[in-house]
Every structure is written in C-alpha cells, then in structure tokens.
Amino acid sequence: MSGLRFLLIQTLRFFLYAGVHVLLISRLVLFDLGWCFFYLGFLLFLPIATPIVVQLLLSFGMGLTMDIFYDTGGLHAAAAVLLGFLRPWVLRLLTPRDGYDSADTVNVHQMGWQWFSVYLLLLVLLHHAAFFLLELGSFRHIGLTLGKILGSALFTSLALLIVQLLFFPVRRGRN
Template sequence: MNSISIIRHIVQFILFVALQILLFDNLVLFSTGFCFIYIAFLLFLPIQINKVLLLFLGFIVGFTVDIFYDTMGIHAAASVLLAYLRPYILNLLTPRDGYDTNDSANLHVMGWSWFLTYALILIVVHHAAVFFLEIITFEWFTLVKILLSTLFTGVVVVILQLLFFSVKRAKR
C-alpha cells in the first residue's frame, strides 16, 4: 500500500465511523432494521491486506463504535469475526484468473454478483453476531432484525459503492 491509499483508508475509517455515530444511529427502519455502515470500512479494504492488520482494524473500528454506543464489546467482537472470515469468503469467491495484488472489493471491478455475494455473506455474519450477542438467546424476532438490517446495510453499501467508487478509478 502506498501513502495515498493509506490516507484514503484513514479518511474512510473516520467517515464511516462518523456516519455511523452521527447519522445511522438514529436511522432505524420499522424499529427493527438497523444500518451498521461502519463495516463498509472493512468490506472495502484491499483484498491482499495482511490478516493480522485486518483483525486489528476490525477490532479498532468495532471498539470505536462500542465506545459511542456503550455496547461493551459487541461491535468489536462482531467486527473481528467479520475480519476473520473475510479472507475465507474471498478464497471461496476467487475468480478464475485470481485477484490482482492491487484489487479491492469493488463493485465496478468484480461485478455485481461477486460483490453482492461477498458483501451479503459478511453482512449477515456480522449482524447475526451483533444481535445474538446482544440478546444471548434465540428469538424469532432476532432473525427478522438480522434480515431487515442486512437488507438495509446492503443497500446502503451498494449505494456507497456506486456513488464514491467511480468506474474510471476501478479500471486503473
């Protein structure tokens, strides 16, 4: 990673956490659908990132949200789980030609079906971890929360990809 991409990722971290804390904390669909946009930071990182660094970044972003949400480590645990599973999901979804060293999880580079599969699997895992750690028992309402929250977060992540990750930048 060069210094420009490091600065870009730092800005993304600050932007996604600030959006989560200031805007998406109060934006809830039907009292059950929550948008955890901060995980987009982990989803949009380069594919070939060091696994230890990825786990550390997962902890940092989750812990930062936990500080503001007062959730005692629930988001940190779910984010670390997402960061831990991300390389395995990427291996499952590896294209026939493999990944380039500079590739990132980008809708324009990888295509719609690849990106939606990648993002939705990781979003479901993250949200399931958050809601089951929050309640500790199984309730059917929790599955509804996971489903609505996954759809809400997935739509917002796709919108972010379409708005802020241009096709020109993806073809470089």
C-alpha cells in the first residue's frame, strides 16, 4: 500500500509544480534576464532513494509537459532529463559521512544549509546552462546567455529555497 501512496503523492506533486509554474510563475521575468523554472522543484525534491530510471522518466514527463505548454520543441525535456541524469551523481558527491537514510528527502531543514545550497545551485546551474545554450544554438551571444543562465539560476534557486522554508517540515531528530 505504501507504493500506491508514494505514487499518489508524486502524481499530486507533479501536477502541483507544473500547474503553479504554468499558471503563475512563468509570467514572472526579471529584467528580461531571469526566468523562474519552478517546475524543477518537483525533480530536485524527489526522495533520495528514487531509482534513476524513475527519475529519468519523471524528468522527461515534466520537461515534455513544459514543452507542450510553451512550444519549445524539446528544450525543457532535454534539460530536465540531463538534470535527472546528473542528480544521482551530485547526491553521491554530497553524501554525508554517515550516508543517507532510506527515508531521507532533499530538505534544507534535514540536510543543512551548506549541503542544500551546493545541491540546489549546482543542479539548477547545470539545467539552466543546458537549456539556454540549447535555446541559443550557437556561441554568438554568449555574454547575454551567461547573464540569462546566472539570473535565472539565482531566481529559480531563491524561489525553490522559499518553497523549502515554507512548505517542507522541520525535522528535529537529526543534527
């Protein structure tokens, strides 16, 4: 029964992140340099023990959903699948000395500020670099593209940090 509960929760999270992004967040732009890719929260905050194949399928599904809404021809899907592919590597890179518990989730309260900041910024920067470089298709306007990557990464990271602080539970059992 817990597998069914997990599937239901992840389905609800998928529609929540996609819906909030499409209906609300996608209209927020900072000086034509910063876009918030809020839907990445769904992929970044999956449970740590999620198998890689499931992560890749969910990444493709979320990216394809965004591509359908924004007519971006696979840009979101390609960048999201890259994020889904790199996430386990980054988690291994950031593994705490004692390792992860099977019930661990990506949570700023549980994992700590330093761990969470490195995890979030690294994966968001890699996603945004892939997305904006694929969108550009050349290196003609690389300065503007680097500005978009940095501005959007900061905007997205700040929005996802606020989501973590407001909506994810504080766990007192672990230091």
